[in-house]
Amino acid sequence: MSATTPDRPPHLSRQPSNASTIAFVATVLLTTALFVLSIYQIFFVAPIEAVMGIVQKIFYFHVPSAYVMYLGAIVCFGGSAWYLATKNGKADAIAQAGGEIAVAFGLIVITTGPLWARKAWGTYWTWDPRLTTSLLALLIYVAYLVLRAFGGEGEAERKFAAALGILGVADLPIIHWSVRKWSGQHPTVISKGGGGLDPRMVPALLISLAAFTALAVVLVWVRARGEILARRLQAARDAAIEAGLVQEEQQ
Amino acid sequence: MSSQPASATAAPAAAPATTAPATEERGTAMVGKDVSTETVPGGNLMIASYIIVWVIVLLFIVRVFQRQNEVGKKLAELESDLSKRGARPER
Numbered sequence: 001m002s003a004t005t006p007d008r009p010p011h012l013s014r015q016p017s018n019a020s021t022i023a024f025v026a027t028v029l030l031t032t033a034l035f036v037l038s039i040y041q042i043f044f045v046a047p048i049e050a051v052m053g054i055v056q057k058i059f060y061f062h063v064p065s066a067y068v069m070y071l072g073a074i075v076c077f078g079g080s081a082w083y084l085a086t087k088n089g090k091a092d093a094i095a096q097a098g099g100e101i102a103v104a105f106g107l108i109v110i111t112t113g114p115l116w117a118r119k120a121w122g123t124y125w126t127w128d129p130r131l132t133t134s135l136l137a138l139l140i141y142v143a144y145l146v147l148r149a150f151g152g153e154g155e156a157e158r159k160f161a162a163a164l165g166i167l168g169v170a171d172l173p174i175i176h177w178s179v180r181k182w183s184g185q186h187p188t189v190i191s192k193g194g195g196g197l198d199p200r201m202v203p204a205l206l207i208s209l210a211a212f213t214a215l216a217v218v219l220v221w222v223r224a225r226g227e228i229l230a231r232r233l234q235a236a237r238d239a240a241i242e243a244g245l246v247q248e249e250q251q
Numbered sequence: 252m253s254s255q256p257a258s259a260t261a262a263p264a265a266a267p268a269t270t271a272p273a274t275e276e277r278g279t280a281m282v283g284k285d286v287s288t289e290t291v292p293g294g295n296l297m298i299a300s301y302i303i304v305w306v307i308v309l310l311f312i313v314r315v316f317q318r319q320n321e322v323g324k325k326l327a328e329l330e331s332d333l334s335k336r337g338a339r340p341e342r
Contacts, residue, residue: 054294100311119296237329
């Protein structure tokens with residue numbers, strides 16, 4: 001139900017459709033169900049790992065968090081490229097939402113990993129290639145968000161942020177290949193050359209990956225929509241100022 | 252000559268077991284624990300890890316809520332400004 005009437009100003013004509021609301025609620029419900037199922041699988045079905053013990057269960061949230069960090073970075077990349085090509089504000093909002101997801105889940109990766117490492121390696125942190133490149137990726141997206149927050153709202157600033165959003169994604173293949181290229185201590189259980197997972201651990205990991213993907217979709221959706229609405233409001237205010245209906249704010 | 256080293260080595264070994272160490276000795280006896288022999292409570296680390304995940308997700312949601320409030324306030328200001336000028340904002 002797209003509420004577009006001829007007498008409404010353009011900045012007020014785009015209302016969320018019923019289909020979009022239903023899709024959003026369905027995604028939230030799916031996310032909740034997947035998390036409940038993943039927690040059941042992790043704690044009641046998947047066995048305790050023979051060498052590391054119960055601490056290995058961090059794996060089921062650590063790996064999907066890293067995957068969602070990648071996903072956020074890819075969304076940021078896509079939105080940034082789209083913005084640079086079209087100057088579409090919606091694309092810029094999506095890029096920003098992607099950057100925020102990359103930082104939130106990067107923080108999860110960089111804090112849960114050391115807790116696991118404390119038990120597995122005997123130390124919280126080591127300058128292993130994968131750990132170092134993951135930290136670098138987090139710092140790139142923190143820089144991106146700092147630029148968004150304090151760099152201003154001008155087109156030049158948005159273009160600069162978009163360029164950073166595109167360059168930031170270059171670190172992802174480096175993280176992925178770092179284990180093979182430079183060795184290091186980080187496990188390679190599920191990638192090429194790894195010993196593989198116990199079959200009873202696989203469903204817990206797959207469901208957890210699905211749950212985190214659904215959560216990422218919900219968060220990007222909410223953040224991008226909020227950002228788009230904020231920009232539409234700003235555009236409406238600018239239009240009101242231009243029409244002489246509202247006075248410009250004193251700085 | 253031969254009895255002197257024996258008594259010299261025996262005395263420090265026996266001292267800690269029978270008498271409290273002197274203040275000076277306590278300050279020079281700091282020995283690190285070998286990490287490989289340390290027992291780390293894996294369950295605690297796992298619980299801490301799961302708490303961190305949900306705290307970060309929760310903080311993200313709170314931040315989204317705060318931003319929506321900011322947009323709501325700006326919208327209310329715009330509506331108020333428009334109504335002062337006699338314009339009727341659309342609902």
